[in-house]
Amino acid sequence: MNLTIKDIAQMAGVSPATVSKIMNNYGGISVETKKKVLDIISQTGYQPTFSAKSLATKKSNLIGLIYAGRVNVEFTHPFFNEVVTSFKKNIGLLGYDILMFSNEHFTQDNGSYLARCKHFHVDGCLIIAGEEIEDAIYELAETDFPCMGIDIELNGPRSSYVMTDNISLSGKVIQHLYLHSIKRIGYIGGKRDSAIAILREKGFLQSMNQLGLEVKEEWIQYGDFHEESGYRAMKQILKAKSYPQAIYAASDMMAFGALRAIKEAGLKVPEDIRLIGCDDIDACRYSDPKLTTVKQDKERLGKLAAYMLNDLINGQSALKPVFIDSELMIRESCGSLSDNENIE
Numbered sequence: 001m002n003l004t005i006k007d008i009a010q011m012a013g014v015s016p017a018t019v020s021k022i023m024n025n026y027g028g029i030s031v032e033t034k035k036k037v038l039d040i041i042s043q044t045g046y047q048p049t050f051s052a053k054s055l056a057t058k059k060s061n062l063i064g065l066i067y068a069g070r071v072n073v074e075f076t077h078p079f080f081n082e083v084v085t086s087f088k089k090n091i092g093l094l095g096y097d098i099l100m101f102s103n104e105h106f107t108q109d110n111g112s113y114l115a116r117c118k119h120f121h122v123d124g125c126l127i128i129a130g131e132e133i134e135d136a137i138y139e140l141a142e143t144d145f146p147c148m149g150i151d152i153e154l155n156g157p158r159s160s161y162v163m164t165d166n167i168s169l170s171g172k173v174i175q176h177l178y179l180h181s182i183k184r185i186g187y188i189g190g191k192r193d194s195a196i197a198i199l200r201e202k203g204f205l206q207s208m209n210q211l212g213l214e215v216k217e218e219w220i221q222y223g224d225f226h227e228e229s230g231y232r233a234m235k236q237i238l239k240a241k242s243y244p245q246a247i248y249a250a251s252d253m254m255a256f257g258a259l260r261a262i263k264e265a266g267l268k269v270p271e272d273i274r275l276i277g278c279d280d281i282d283a284c285r286y287s288d289p290k291l292t293t294v295k296q297d298k299e300r301l302g303k304l305a306a307y308m309l310n311d312l313i314n315g316q317s318a319l320k321p322v323f324i325d326s327e328l329m330i331r332e333s334c335g336s337l338s339d340n341e342n343i344e
Contacts, residue, residue, distance in 0.1 A: 003044055003046045005019050005020060007046075008037065008040055008041060008044070008046055011040050011044075012033075012036050012037045012040050014033060014037065018033065018037070019037055022034050022037045022038065023041070059123050059313075060120075060121040060122060060123055061095055061096050061097060061123065062096065062097055062098070062099050062120065062121065062122045062123060063091055063096045063097070063098050063099070063122060063123065063124055063125065063126055063309065064098075064099055064100075064101050064113075064116075064117055064120065064122040064124070064125040064126070065084070065098050065099065065100045065101065065125070065126050065128070066101045066113065066125055066126070066127045066128065066137070067128045067130055068127050068128060068129060068130045068133045068134070068137045068152060069129070069130020069131045069132050069133045069134070069137075077225075077253075078279075078281040078282065078283070079251075079252075079279045079281055079296065079298065080128055080150075082281075082298040082299075082302075083128075083150060083298045083301045083302045083305075084128065084302065085302065086298060086299045086300075086301065086302025086303055086306075087126060087150075087302035087303070087305050087306050088302075089302075090302060090303045090306035090307065091126075091306040091309070091310070094306060094307070094310050096123070096310075098126075099120055099122055101113070101116060101125075112136055112139060112140070113125070113136050113137065113139070113140040114139070114140050114143055114145060117140070117145055123146065123313045124145070124146035124147065124148065124309050124310075124312060124313045125140065125145070125146070125147045125148070126147075126148050126149075126150065126305060126309060127140075127141070127147055127148065127149045127150070127152055127154065128149075128150050128151070128152070129149070129150065129151035129152035129194075129195065129196065131191055131193070131194055131224070132193070133152065137152075138154075141154040141155070141156040141159040142156045142157075143156065143157075143158075144156075144157055144158050145158065146158045146159070146309060146312035146313045147159035147309075147312070148160060148161065148162075148305050148308055148309035148312065149161035149162075149163075150162055150163065150301060150302075150305050151163045151164075151195070151196050152195065153195060153321070157317060157318070158312050158317050159312070160308055160312065160319040160320065160321055160322075161321045161322075162301055162304045162305050162308065162321065162322045162323075162324065163196070163301075163321070163322075163323060163324070164296045164297075164301070164323070164324050164325075164326050165323040165324065165325060165326065166196055166199035166200045166203060167199055167200075167202055167203035167206065168203065168325070168326070169200065169203060169278065169294050169296075169326040170200045170201075170202075170203025170204040170206075170207060170248070170250075171203050171206065171207040172294060172326065172328045173204075173207075173248045173276050173278075173294060173328065174203075174204060174207035174208060174211065174213070174248070175207060175211070176276075176328055176330075176334070176336075177245075177246050177248075177274070177276075177334070177336075178211050178213070180334075180336040182245045182246045182274060182336075183211075183213050183214075183245070184214075184216075184219075184242075184244045184245040184246070185208065185213065185219070185244055185245065185246050185247075185248060186216070186219030186220065186221075186237050186244035186246070186247045186248070187201070187204050187219065187220045187221075187247070187248050187249075187250075188220075188221050188222070188223055188230055188233045188234065188237075188247060188248070188249040188250060188254050188255075188258060189201045189204075189220070189221075189222045189223070189250050190222065190223060190224065190225045190250045190251060190254075191222065191223075191224050191225070192222055194225075196250075197222075197225075197250060200250045200278065201250070204248065216240075216244075218237070218239075218240040218241075219237055219240060219244045221233035221234070221236050221237055223249075223251075223254045223257070225250070225251040225253060225254060226251075226253050226254070226257075227253045227254065227256050227257040227260075228257055229254060229257065230249055230251075230253065230254025230255060230256065230257025230258045230261075231257030231258065231260050231261045232257070232261075233254065233257070233258065234247065234257065234258035234260075234261035234262060235261045235265075238261065238262075238265050238267075243267075243272070243273060244273065245273065245274060246273065246274035246275070246276065246334070247273060247274070247275050247276070248276050248278075249275070249276070249277050249278065250278050251277065251278055251279055252277035252278060252279045252280070252281045252283065252284055252291060252293055253277075253279075253281075254277070255275055255276070255277030255278075255291055255293070255333075256277075256283070256287060256291070258275060259275060259287065259291075259333070262275070269289055269333050269335075270289065270332065270333055270334055270335025270336075271335070274292075274333065274334045274335045274336075275291065275292070275333040275334065276291075276292045276293060276294070276333065276334050277291050277292070277293040277294075278293055278294045278296075279293060279294070279295075279296055280293045280294065280295035280296065280329050281293075284329070284331065285331075287333075289331070289332035289333045290331035290332045290333065291331055291332075291333045292328075292329060292330055292331045292332070292333045292334035293328075293329050293331070294326045294327070294328055294329070295326060295327045295328075295329045296324070296326055297324050297325075297326070297327075300324055301324060304322055304324070308322070
C-alpha cells in the first residue's frame, strides 16, 4: 500500500501539516511528537512523493534546460555537449535534477516558456544559445523567473549569462599569425545573425585593423558552424585570384570542412595554407594535420552557469555576466611554434 502524509498523520494522531514540518526540520514541535512521527515513518518506510516535497519546500529542485532557437545545437555539437555535461555534474552536486524542454511546438494553452516553467514547477532555467532565437526566450528572461544563459545575452531582473570573451579570442588568432609574419589572412565566420558569430567577426576585423592588415572581401565567407558549410566557404575562397596565407575559421567543425576543401584542391596544410579553428573539440587532436584552435574553458562555463543559476534561484539578483578567457592551442595546422602558448 502506498502511504500518504495523511496516513502518517492519522497514525500519529497529528495533522498532515505537523508531519510536513517534522520532515522538513521546522522548529516549534515537541520532542515527543517529533520522535513519535519519525518512528512511524521509519517503521512504515514512508517516502514522500515528489509533489509532496515540492509543496512543502516551495522548491522542486528541478532545472529546465532549453536549447534556444528554431535551429539549435542540442546534443549534436561537441562543444555544447561538454559544456552541458559540466553543468549537469555541478548542478547535481547542488541538489538539482534537469528537465529538458522541447521547443518543437507551443500549444494554445501553454504558449510561453514561463507557463511551462510554472506547469512543471522548475526552479530555474538554463538556456543554451541557438540560431533564430524565439521571442519567447527573451520574454521569459525579462520576467522575475531565474534564468541563466550560455552564449546568449540575458539581461532580465533575475537572469544573467556566461560566455567566452569572443572578441579577444579572435584577437589571439590574428596576433599569433602576425607574430609569425602571416599577414594575408582569410576568415570563415558563422551565421551572420548569430551573436557569437558577430562577436568573433568583430574581434577578427578589430585585430586586422589594429595591425594594419588588409581585409580582402574575397577571402571572407560565412557558414553555420558545421563542417559542410566550412567546406563550401573554403571552396569559394579558393576561387579568388590569389590564396590567403592562413584561414581562421570561427568553429572547429568549419575548419575541418575547410581542411577537406584545401586537400581536394591539391594544396597542403600548413605548407600552402595555414588553418586555425575555434572551440578545441576533441577531434582537433586527431585530425591530419592536428588542428590549431582556440580553447574555450568548457568545464568552467558549465560550472559557473550552475553556481550562478543556483544564486539566482536563492534570491540573488542583478548578477553581472561573466566573460571567460580563452587559450590558443598550437598544433600542426598553423605551421608555427608558439610564443609561450600551449603546444601539443
